[in-house]
Amino acid sequence: MSERSANKEFEIKSVTPRAKDYAQWYNDLVLKSGLADYSAVRGCMVIKPYGYALWENIQRQLDQMFKETGHQNAYFPLFVPKSFLEKEEGHAEGFAKECAVVTHYRLKNDPQHKGKLMVDPEAKLEEELVVRPTSEAVIWNTFKSWIRSYRDLPLLINQWANIVRWEMRTRLFLRTTEFLWQEGHTAHATREEAIEEARRMLHVYADFAEHWLALPVLKGVKTAAERFAGAEDTYCIEVLVQDGKAIQAGTSHFLGQNFAKAFDVTFTNRNNQQEYVWATSWGVSTRLIGTIIMAHGDDHGLILPPRVAPIQLVIIPIARSSQQLEQISQVAHRLKSELTAHQIRVRVDDDPQQKPGWKFTEYELRGVPLRIAIGPRDLEQNTVELARRDTLTKEIVPMEGLSTRIQTLLDDIHHNMYRRVLQFREAHTTYVQSYDEFKKVLTEKGGFIVAHWDGTTETELAIKEETKATIRCIPLDQQPVPGKCIYSGKPSHLQAWFAIAY
Template structure:
């Protein structure tokens, strides 16, 4: 790590930004507010992803994948959710470019290729997933429906920082449907505890579990459970959230099931997610003024062997032993 790294005491924010770049984790891209996650940084994210995926499957969840684009009318069907994300949405209005006759070599949007309905680039997937669940759920025998997806989302942030807040980021989002209110609440709380277990026992990051206030609650949720991690600058970082959605999305998309008595009821829902923001939490929790510090579970490189020798013969002898170790 470079000796020119700004110290935490001098400027904590600058220290973080410099460390992420100099540790070769990520860099800003040619797209405003978006990042390139470099191989070393992505190797860390893969370790997080693998452990979380194992924990999700152990708790009965299956992975699926849903479209990146959400029709505007579908997004608007859940009003609170739409209002909550309205200012952050990226919107596709046209589907083709054409040559600009007035500027040779330049391209312009083809005005004749306007979409019949605008598409929202997903800031979150409740709308597209719950509209899909309508066709998946008919009876109590179809419940609980426990689905997770690994995906990217886009939120058009004005002020961005690598990993902590970017216009596009990677995450997982769980979306579950249940027959009773109590089952859905238990699911929401369970996933908050899964996140806390992962953060504390795999990432070695202490967290506080709790409920968000009404003003901080996820748009469209009845309750939002969260884990908060304390960073070295004394500020809390929201590290993961789990939402009890009540029947809000089920009613918006008419997701009903026939109970054991044959009566139609709306299902009860949850959603929960963590993102590459955890990479930022990892850096800020463990690193110091000398550079990046990683817990063993997440270090892509566990050991570095530095040979000390005077002659080529000594180097060859040391290399022979080192090569045996690295192969094993």
């Protein structure tokens, strides 16, 4: 290879390898695959059509699952009066530091600088409005007027919305100042029913992650230190990604009666007595996209889970002449209609401007699960070249029966991706008996570290302080095992799952 083409190769295939710089690899994938871009506003991103199509697929399926579990969509205001946010103490304290605040409602021409605008000091709001960092406050203020009797319960509401949290440090999809999410808010007559709801939705998230995103998740409950501000219990799904860090991909909270009390939401029970209602809230966000990228991607680019991939199959014609291209394109489009009829999302890329090789690399970068190439040889033999993104393998297959083969293959890819992430997690989950071992595994291997913990926040924070690792959760299905806390040596029956977290 000449020096020139070697340089060219370096420039074009410029996804930074994971081993070299994982953070840069992640950014390269987001930007170069066309999922999203930085915006003119610090910490805020532009979700590009390809990324938004992915989000829409996630949204569509989750929305269906929420409806199947009896929830209805509604929409609440972006602005939260400051006094509402103050009502639940823990909640207020937890979110205070990261709120954007609206203080004025008007601009005017700046008399000092022609053509410039300034905040009109006469248009100051009586009460500041907080841009929602989450909607418990507005929603519970509303629920107060919706709930009178036990007959109004359970109240099962979801909203799809954007929210703003003024984080110090942001990362595309993983932590942006503004992000898109869904937040479920429910009210129940009994404690048991609310807990059941919080757990049910956690399982909905876990099922969704596994069956649609090919992500094995760890389901568990958060410790007091990691709990949502205002919750009695926070459940979570955690995913271990390729750099050995854990990422919280979804949460579900049992809120007890905290919000009912703060907003005075009571109902008349069957015995004609007034009671406070019991609450839950639960959410997943565009962070799921970041999780998909980090869990599945490789040094060639994204690998999108087939069931949510905006394009499941790309067809690339290969032709020597424009007549031939036309001929092959016809075959490609005919194949596309056939596959589309089977609910497969197909794109034919017959753009004559780009050569096939360019397209191959491009769709690999964009993580399209399957690729078909059709060339003159295929035309003669009635075959296609079928390549899969997850394994980077390809084979020549007959045109006959392609739709069945592809449906099967998309399922195979899904399962293979799931298995890979699960195997990675299993290979990076270490049970330790001592704090020395804990520290050694953390620095040398990473991943989940399972260890006995005495259940105190002091121990948890001390470990965090010394190692940066936090307790991601106590798994829900864990059997109590007697042991000793690795840090304090006190008796412990709990094994906590630790990791460095995103």
